[in-house]
Amino acid sequence: MxxxxxxxxxxxxxxxxxxxxxxxxxxxxxxGKNPTYVSEGKNVEINYVYGLGGxxxxxxxxxxxxxxxxxxxxxxxxxxxxxxLKIKIPEDDFLNDVDKNFxxxxxxxxxxxxxxxxxxxxxxxxKKICKAKWTPLNYLNESKVDIITKFNIxxxxxxxxxxxxxxxxxxxxxxxxxxxxxxxxSPRILKNLIDDENIGKxxxxxxxxxxxxxxxxxxxxxxxxxxxxxxxxxxILATHYSKLLLNEIKKDYxxxxxxxxxxxxxxxxxxxxxxxxxxxxxxxxxxEDFKTFVKGIGKATKYLYKVGVDDIYTTIxxxxxxxxxxxxxxxEFEVKEGLYVCDASLFKEALGVPPIVSIIALAKKFARExx
Numbered sequence: 001m002x003x004x005x006x007x008x009x010x011x012x013x014x015x016x017x018x019x020x021x022x023x024x025x026x027x028x029x030x031x032g033k034n035p036t037y038v039s040e041g042k043n044v045e046i047n048y049v050y051g052l053g054g055x056x057x058x059x060x061x062x063x064x065x066x067x068x069x070x071x072x073x074x075x076x077x078x079x080x081x082x083x084x085l086k087i088k089i090p091e092d093d094f095l096n097d098v099d100k101n102f103x104x105x106x107x108x109x110x111x112x113x114x115x116x117x118x119x120x121x122x123x124x125x126x127k128k129i130c131k132a133k134w135t136p137l138n139y140l141n142e143s144k145v146d147i148i149t150k151f152n153i154x155x156x157x158x159x160x161x162x163x164x165x166x167x168x169x170x171x172x173x174x175x176x177x178x179x180x181x182x183x184x185x186s187p188r189i190l191k192n193l194i195d196d197e198n199i200g201k202x203x204x205x206x207x208x209x210x211x212x213x214x215x216x217x218x219x220x221x222x223x224x225x226x227x228x229x230x231x232x233x234x235x236i237l238a239t240h241y242s243k244l245l246l247n248e249i250k251k252d253y254x255x256x257x258x259x260x261x262x263x264x265x266x267x268x269x270x271x272x273x274x275x276x277x278x279x280x281x282x283x284x285x286x287x288e289d290f291k292t293f294v295k296g297i298g299k300a301t302k303y304l305y306k307v308g309v310d311d312i313y314t315t316i317x318x319x320x321x322x323x324x325x326x327x328x329x330x331x332e333f334e335v336k337e338g339l340y341v342c343d344a345s346l347f348k349e350a351l352g353v354p355p356i357v358s359i360i361a362l363a364k365k366f367a368r369e370x371x
Contacts, residue, residue: 002027002146005164005174007189008181009147010054011359012343014136016178017143019367026145027172029164031185033149035129040184044274044283045318046205048184052149053136055182055320058126060226061112061133062354063087069348071332073361077368081360085113085134090227094119098218098262099228099239101307107228110238113356114224123222123241148172156193162338178340180363183322186345187276190326194335198328203274204350205283205319209293210242211300212263213309214249214256221258226265226354235296236353237303240265244315252311262309266296269352272324285317293317321355323347333366342366 003024006013017028032051035058040046049055063085065078081087089109092100094116103109118132129135140147151170156177157163164172179186187200220241229238240263249256269292274283285293301312323344330341344359351358 001161002172002174004176004178005029005162005172006178006180007153007164008054008179008185008343009052009136009140010180010182010343011056011136011356012363013180014053014139014143015360015363016180016342016367017145018139019364020370021144023371026143027174028140028145028147029151029153029172030147030149031152040281041283041319043317044205044207044285045316046184046281046283046322047318047320048182048322050185052147053140056356057129057135057137059133059135059356060125060224060354061114062226063111063113063357064353065357066351066353068351068358068362071362071365073365077361077364078357080364081357085357086115087111087113087357090116095227096219096223098215098220098307099223102228102239102303105303105306107230107237110226110229112224112227119224121223123224125224153189156189176338176340178342180341180343182343183325183345184276184281186341186343187325188278190329190335190341191278193339196329200276200325202272202324202328203276203281203283203322204270204272204324204347205274206267206321206350206352206355207270207285207289207317207319208265208267209315209317210240210245210263210265211297211304211312211314212242212245212261213304213311213313214253214260215262215308216260218262219259220262231353232296232299234292234352235266235268237296237300238265238267239263242315245313248313248315262304262307264300264304266293266300267352268292268296269350270319272327272349274325276325283319321351323351323355324349333369340366
């Protein structure tokens, strides 16, 4: 029997594995194995990854520190994260011309958990795992835990300890459970353990679109996206190559090449109006979200014109940072004795920026409370 069973091997789960594995017997339970993209939702398409390491295996390596409403994080935790992930700002000679142009227009260089000396600028951060970028796999490889993959949870029973069963008959027994399956799947798991009508409500996804156009031989597709960014009150702008944007432009310019596409991501701090259901997700763009997008599009268009883009195109709205879906249910981390939640589902409001370092910080804070 394990002291702790952590359900989910993503950012929060891997952090907890690393921290708790030093003192306790720990099992990490993962539904998948190889990273696989999943899309849910209609009006806002929500993308995430299940598999060992979760969505962060395909992240862009962004590190932005923000305050997490309701959770005070000590500065020493962030200092530790910056050291462990080797977070730093790229040197000027690493930037390509488009990033330099935006820096001259007032954008900042994004801090990244990427070893720029090892990065070959393939442009495939969101498609493949490489040794230049930190991912949750780093923490999992360092941790002293048992990792159980392809474990599709069928039911969880409690009788002085927890027994987690899967379809194929395997069982995991643990004194305590920590649900860290992310903003979409954590509420689905918790729904089988407690009865609360607020489970799954209050969902945000940091909704984003990419706007852009044609700029000959810019080669943004052969670079790390979001190397240059600018932060506003409720949204950020960041350089971003998007295949969806290319497809939109191809409707008018059939011969346009990937190397000629320039884009700016507009990522907003969206309202918590989404709901996670058993088999789907409902997420709408509210009037306030729409107003924020209008402001962002106005700013982004101004910068695109300045660098020489004539015709402006946009993608559909998407989200890749689901969270908040248990913030109305779980106070801090404990649901009841021996049952905990720790991941982005606890965030009380959208961050509106890449959340990975915030999720690590939250998990480290929880681990310190246990230790």
